[in-house]
Amino acid sequence: MKIQINGNEVEAGEGDTILEVSRRNGIYIPTLCNHDDLSPVGSCRVCVVEVKNNGNLIPACSSTVRSLMNIETGTPRVLQTRRTNLKLLLANHADNCLVCDAANLCELRKVAAELGITNSYFIKSRTALMMDQCHPSIQRDLSKCILCRRCVRACREIAEKEVWAVAFRGHDSRIVLRDDAELKMEDCEDCTVCADVCPVGALINTSKGRAEKEPCLYEGNIT
Amino acid sequence: MILKKYITRKTESLDAYRALGGLTALQKAAGMGRKNIIDEIKKSQLRGRAGAGFPTGFKLEMAEQVQEPEKFVICNADEGEVGTFKDRELLKNCPYLVLEGMMIAGLAVGARQGYMYLRTEYSYLIDDIRRAIEEMEEEALSLGKCDFRLELFVGAGAYICGEETALIESIEQRRGEPRLKPPYPTNSGLFGKPTLIINVETLSNLPWIIVNGSEAFSSIGTEMSKGTKLFSVSGDVRRPGVYELPLGTSLRVLVIDKACANDVKAVQIGGASGRIVAGDDLERLLCFEDVLGAGGVVVFNSSRNMVEMMRENMAFFLHESCGKCIPCREGNYVINRLLSRICDGDGSEGDVTMIREIAASMGDSSLCGLGISAPTGLLDTLQLFEPEFREAISAGV
Numbered sequence: 001m002k003i004q005i006n007g008n009e010v011e012a013g014e015g016d017t018i019l020e021v022s023r024r025n026g027i028y029i030p031t032l033c034n035h036d037d038l039s040p041v042g043s044c045r046v047c048v049v050e051v052k053n054n055g056n057l058i059p060a061c062s063s064t065v066r067s068l069m070n071i072e073t074g075t076p077r078v079l080q081t082r083r084t085n086l087k088l089l090l091a092n093h094a095d096n097c098l099v100c101d102a103a104n105l106c107e108l109r110k111v112a113a114e115l116g117i118t119n120s121y122f123i124k125s126r127t128a129l130m131m132d133q134c135h136p137s138i139q140r141d142l143s144k145c146i147l148c149r150r151c152v153r154a155c156r157e158i159a160e161k162e163v164w165a166v167a168f169r170g171h172d173s174r175i176v177l178r179d180d181a182e183l184k185m186e187d188c189e190d191c192t193v194c195a196d197v198c199p200v201g202a203l204i205n206t207s208k209g210r211a212e213k214e215p216c217l218y219e220g221n222i223t
Numbered sequence: 224m225i226l227k228k229y230i231t232r233k234t235e236s237l238d239a240y241r242a243l244g245g246l247t248a249l250q251k252a253a254g255m256g257r258k259n260i261i262d263e264i265k266k267s268q269l270r271g272r273a274g275a276g277f278p279t280g281f282k283l284e285m286a287e288q289v290q291e292p293e294k295f296v297i298c299n300a301d302e303g304e305v306g307t308f309k310d311r312e313l314l315k316n317c318p319y320l321v322l323e324g325m326m327i328a329g330l331a332v333g334a335r336q337g338y339m340y341l342r343t344e345y346s347y348l349i350d351d352i353r354r355a356i357e358e359m360e361e362e363a364l365s366l367g368k369c370d371f372r373l374e375l376f377v378g379a380g381a382y383i384c385g386e387e388t389a390l391i392e393s394i395e396q397r398r399g400e401p402r403l404k405p406p407y408p409t410n411s412g413l414f415g416k417p418t419l420i421i422n423v424e425t426l427s428n429l430p431w432i433i434v435n436g437s438e439a440f441s442s443i444g445t446e447m448s449k450g451t452k453l454f455s456v457s458g459d460v461r462r463p464g465v466y467e468l469p470l471g472t473s474l475r476v477l478v479i480d481k482a483c484a485n486d487v488k489a490v491q492i493g494g495a496s497g498r499i500v501a502g503d504d505l506e507r508l509l510c511f512e513d514v515l516g517a518g519g520v521v522v523f524n525s526s527r528n529m530v531e532m533m534r535e536n537m538a539f540f541l542h543e544s545c546g547k548c549i550p551c552r553e554g555n556y557v558i559n560r561l562l563s564r565i566c567d568g569d570g571s572e573g574d575v576t577m578i579r580e581i582a583a584s585m586g587d588s589s590l591c592g593l594g595i596s597a598p599t600g601l602l603d604t605l606q607l608f609e610p611e612f613r614e615a616i617s618a619g620v
Contacts, residue, residue, distance in 0.1 A: 042403045043548045045588040056595065057588045062403045077587070084584035088553035122577065123560045125553065147546065166398060166546070169381070171556040173546030 001067040006074065018049055018060040018071055029073055030082065030111045032089075033148035034061035035197055038157055041149050045085045046111060049073045057081055083115050090120035092171075093200070094128075094143040101139075102201030108146060125171070134182040137207040138195050145202035147173055151194035163188045175202075225431045225440075225451050226424070227467045229317040237358045240319040246362065248430035252327045253369050255433075257287055260331040264429065267437035268449040273299065273385075273422035274493060274517040275592070276448075279429075282419060285409040286332040289417040294334035297394075297413065297420045298325050301342040301378050301385040304494030305539060307519030309453035310423035312465045314341075314348055318355040322373065324426030326363055327433060329371050332419055337373045340390050343380045382543035386591050387420040388412075389545065400545045401591035424453055424518070445471035448510035452518055456482040459524035468509065475505040478522055486524040489607070494519040495539045496596035499529075499603035529608040530615040533601050534562040540597040550585040551594030557581055558598070565612065568619025575605065575612060 003012050005027055012021045017040070022029050033044035040062035048057035052070035057078060072078065090112060097103050112118070129142035152164045152175065163183075167176040174180075177187055195205035234240045252260050265280030286294060298321060302310040313321055325337045339352065356373045363369040376394050378384050384393045388402035391413050412418025428450060432440050441449045448470035457463045460482040468477060474492070478484045487502035492509070493516015500507050500514060507513050523532060541555040558581055561574045582598035589595045605612060 040403065041547075042590060045549050045590070048588045056586075059403075064405070080580075081584045081588045084580055085549045085588060088557060088581065088584075089549050091557060092553050122557045122581075123564075125556050125560070147552070168546070170541060170544035170546045171552055173552065 001065070003065050003067070003069040003071065005071045012065045016065050018058075018063050018065055018069075019047060021065055022060060022071075022073060027073055029060045030114055031061055032107060032111055032146070032199060033150065035150050035153075038150060038153040038197070041153065044089070044146070044148055046082050048078060048081055048085075050075050050078050079115070083117060086112055086115055086117055087120040087122055089146055090117065091122040092125045093146060094126055094141070095124075100144070100201040101204045102144075102198075106201060107199035129174070130182075132182045134184050135188075136185065137190055137192055137205060138183055138188075139204040139206050140183055141202055141204075142174060144200050145175055146200055147175065148199060149175070150197040150199065151175060151203055154193045154197045155188075158193045159191045161188065164194060224467050225443075226313065226320075226427055226453060229320050229427070230312040230453070230465060230467075232316065234317040234319060237319060237355075237362065240317065244434070245319055245323060245430070248433040249323050249326055249330075249363065249369065250366060252330050252433050253366055255330075257331055257333060260327065260433070261287060263437050264331070264432060265437075267432045267440040269425065269428055269432060269440065270448065270511060271422055272424035272428070272452065272518065274304075274496075274515070276511045276515070279421065279425055282409060282421070283328065283331045285407070286334075286417045286419045289410055291417050293336075293416050294332055295413045295416055295418045296325050296329045296332070296334045296337040297387075297390065297418060298337065298339040298426055299385065299387065299390060299420050299422050300345070301340050301390060302345075302423070302517075303342055303382040303385045303543075304496065304517050304519050305536075306455065306457050306491070306521040307494050307517050308455045308457075309465050309518050311345060311348075312453070312455075313423055313427050314345065314352065318348075318352045319359060320427050320430065321423050322355055322359045324421075324429040325373065326359070326369060326371050327429045328419055328421060328426060330369060332417070334419065335371055337371060338394060338413070339373065339375050340384070340394065341375060341377050342385075343378050346377060349375065349377065381545070382539075383545045383591075383593055386593060389591070390420065391418065398545075400547045401593075403590075422517075443469050445508070445510045445512060447512050448515070452509065452515070454509070454518045454520050456520045456522065458520075458522035459486065459527070460484040460522050470510045470515075471508050473505065474500060474507045474509060474514075474520075477509065477520060478505060482520075482522070484522050484524075487522055488525045488527060489523045489529060489604075491521045491523070491536075491600055492516050492519075494521075495536050496593070496599055499600050499607060501607045528615075528620050529604050529611050530562070530566055531620045533604050534559070534566050536600055537562055537597070540593070544593065544597075548588075548590035548594060550581075550589045551591075551597065554581045554585040554589075554594070555597060558601070565615050566620040568615070568617075570616040572616065574616070579605070 042059040042062040047060040050072040132140035195203040269279045270276040384399040389399045393399040408418040497516040546552045
């Protein structure tokens with residue numbers, strides 16, 4: 001089928017998401033909760049795009065294309081919404097990048113840099129939360145968690161276990177183990193798939209040195 | 224009037240319901256065939272009564288067209304919107320009517336199983352509804368053509384579970400959070416099956432349409448809004464309660480003539496997520512073209528401070544946001560902090576700018592209707608009562 005992205009006609013297949021088609025055509029859309037190996041959840045609202053005659057903005061990661069869809073990925077409205085959402089997220093994120101293990105691997109920082117946000121001027125809403133270092137290879141710092149649920153999905157879809165879950169409601173939501181306890185070896189051994197997909201420093205795989213990870217920041221795709 | 228006789232007096236038994244003309248619609252529908260029922264409802268131009276106003280006939284058609292042996296009908300009785308209690312009156316006084324509507328919807332789409340999702344605050348109605356379900360199931364079986372099983376499911380008190388996909392998650396015993404759409408429930412809903420989710424009041428209109436015909440129904444109301452609507456009026460009025468009015472009636476008739484308000488500063492229409500109308504603008508029409516929502520109408524008199532009211536209003540959304548998407552989870556929190564600051568006299572002009580920025584993003588990019596509609600009343604208040612905000616910024620509330 002044919003669709004239009006930013007005024008250019010492109011070819012798309014049945015069932016493709018807007019994100020997939022855009023990437024194939026070299027159009028960059030920032031993403032945060034989305035991960036190529038995991039099912040979409042559409043919670044971060046950073047990849048929103050404008051579809052002509054569609055009312056609200058829609059997330060590119062989880063919206064499939066329809067024939068003759070007319071998509072705009074860079075209008076002021078889209079960019080402003082992405083920035084606002086990211087600033088809201090930054091307001092609820094620990095401000096200790098300088099001492100964070102994920103510092104230069106942090107996808108949140110990468111997207112913030114791409115959108116030109118250095119600091120959120122919204123009221124800081126993050127309160128210090130539990131730092132959990134009980135597990136030998138996974139270090140957990142909930143004050144950095146952005147609730148993208150990659151860990152929940154990775155645990156269920158890749159490791160086929162249900163270690164993580166979302167608990168509490170609204171702004172108090174947190175990723176927890178069954179009884180909100182600390183992560184121990186009995187709960188989960190060493191797959192660390194959750195830490196590998198964490199976009200920020202909330203889950204750190206301590207058994208892996210920094211050198212083994214690919215830095216995602218300053219990769220050259222910052223526009 | 225279509226529903227008035229059912230809400231003014233309690234229908235004690237199935238026989239009493241029959242005396243009111245009940246069950247004739249079900250009997251008629253059983254002989255009509257799927258296509259004719261749907262055509263009749265489409266022609267009536269009935270639209271959903273829970274606020275969004277989706278054409279009910281199209282919804283039925285979408286669910287009917289899916290080829291799948293198992294389908295579900297869900298009655299959304301999770302009436303959580305602030306100041307809205309019209310569904311309660313129907314469920315309390317005449318659950319038979321709602322159940323008959325469910326059975327007609329079931330016949331129309333070919334569903335054999337129905338769920339009623341009742342909000343936990345209405346738990347005191349459980350016994351009555353269970354008894355009505357038993358009687359209606361038996362009655363439907365004796366009609367021969369209508370083998371329809373009904374189940375009552377009681378929620379756990381979350382506002383978000385009134386959102387149709389969150390409601391489905393809740394019945395499936397998961398965390399009540401909205402799903403991504405598409406797929407829409409009419410294609411893949413409860414347990415992955417085509418599911419029809421309809422509000423209590425919408426369902427209650429179906430028997431009347433089947434008996435009296437679509438033309439009689441569409442002769443009431445305005446061009447885009449046919450039929451009547453139940454309004455629940457509360458707040459600073461002398462006669463709060465549920466009133467049925469034809470769609471397109473002016474706000475003045477409801478608030479001044481029916482509910483006897485004598486001092487109206489502002490009216491919120493459609494609960495916490497509804498529009499705010501100023502007291503000098505009561506000629507606005509209650510219909511989908513103008514203002515409507517789910518039918519909850521709250522009146523504020525001149526003793527109310529609108530900035531303070533909005534702080535309460537937004538505190539509700541902070542409490543009820545599920546926390547899945549960023550704009551709603553974080554936006555409600557920051558807006559609440561900013562409003563508290565303004566009410567305490569510590570605000571600044573910049574705070575209002577920030578509120579506008581966040582509200583725009585929430586309204587444009589939230590995952591579900593909760594986040595999208597949460598800032599509606601606040602934005603209206605900012606426009607209509609700007610001097611009050613300025614006053615609060617300089618001196619507090």
